[in-house]
Amino acid sequence: MKLCTLLTDSYWVFWREMKRLLVQRARIAIAGIQPLIWLILMGNAMGGLTANPATYRLLGTENYLEFMTPGIMIMSTLFGGIFGGISVIWDRRTGFLNKMLAAPIKRAAIPVGKITAITLQSAFQVTFIAAIAAAMGVKFATGVPGFFLILCIMILFSYGIAGVSLALASVLRSHEALMAVTNLLTLPMVFASNAIFPREAMPAWLKAIATYNPLTYAVTPLRTLVLEGWVWEKIWPGLLAMGFFAAAAVAISARQFARSEV
């Protein structure tokens, strides 16, 4: 019964977020254009790399775009999720957050609904990226079923990242503070992972960091599914890690909003 209320309350929070998104057309356009730019830039700028046999060995493919597609999926999901907390801060300033908090809803529905809305957007983006990449000649080693597993991993990753962002936003009460913290986190997270550069090409210390970076756990199974095939021993650790990350982050943000004062 309680779970049912949580789900319906979350749905209506989600419903509002989606309505807002559909009204703000510019946000939709940017969500589509951004990965497109990345794909085109990365594909062309770095394309020359693979002419070198050494980089071919490191990347595991002749096509740099094939190497980068999972990285771009992850980065767009990362950026979509990490700024999710901003909507909480905005709601706080317009008073809408208090309006929801004063209503007899399960308060956990607020983060769950918002995170779900962010994740749905990311899922659309990932699908869009896959379609464009395929059109640009990227071959997915595991085909359509592999893509669905990629989508599942990205959904879990998005729940995790957006959960972290909302939990942060419930503590940091200004845009500036949230931006500062997310900026501090995101780019180092990207560079200290195998999203853009193969781990094999890194110095030892960076390699060590990259090995434990949550981003690496998301990239490795994706890259395996795109470049190699159903190599399960490279897929399941990442899948498991993402499941755990998502559950933990959502639980933490839910707890944050269920406090007596938010």
Next chain:
Amino acid sequence: MPPVIEAEGLTRVFPGHIVAVDRVSFAVEQGEIFGFLGPNGAGKSTTIMMLTTLLRPTAGTARVAGFDVVRQPERVRASLGYVSQDLAVDDNLTGIENLTLQARLYHLPRQEARRRIAEVLQLVGLAHRARDRVETYSGGMRKRLDIAAGLLHRPKVLFLDEPTLGLDIQTRREIWRYVRDLRANTGMTVFLTTHYMEEADVLCDRVAIIDRGQIKAVGRPSELKAGLGGDVITLRLAGTPSAQRVTSALRGIPFVADVRFYEGEYVVTARDGEKTLPLVFEALQRVGEQIVAVTLKQPSLDDVYLAITGRGLRDDTEGREDAIRHRIRMRRIRA
């Protein structure tokens, strides 16, 4: 019947030893329109937020509709409607969508929700604009929509935090009328805060005067004004004479109950203003002061406030975050 709202020693201390609400006790009866009157920073919103379970009291207790705000927050939330001072409607949604969301958050059955949405839209006069996006509404329309949302689930108690803040006087009167009609038609209890003395005077059955977190007086507006003991004479003098000398000269007049110096003016409370006026002229002439301007009027709640607290209702203090929220609110309300 037990009171609908009951506060006992309600206190809230913010970090930095800011005592926003200081041992406040009061009771509001079924069907009353009860107002908190005080300037910015007096602790009005903090009190409302404790009563609506948004803030936890540091000390003291409060019951709303018979439920304890700390121990039974869910029951309290289900019993109340809250219209914050923030104009908390979503500009990106239409009027109907805002109300639909509100109905869902209060778990109204669909049929019932549809009927009541039509009903409240009628009540606040927004039926013709219900399908437009709120972005296109004026400040007054947004506020009416916000109030409509607060009414939708027919709460036992409606909390209105500064319901007419920043609105022009015409819209303000309209909102007063809605609130009064509402009480007349539904018998709903209304708790509101304001720093407009006219609002407290016209709208409230009873008013609590709140200053720096404390309740200084509670009563019907007419009682509070009568309690001042007469009329109010306001004097402006030439030059800058010693306030102490002038005050003691005025206090010597038989009818005078109280004299205060505030913002360059002497505010004299006197039992019979018309008879006192010539005596005031005489007394000031004796001490060699020249009057530049003088008014005589019936006391207002402003005068009550000044007499009780020694300060006016316009003394503002705002933190940074408050200021940002205030700017956002003002931009939206004037849109």
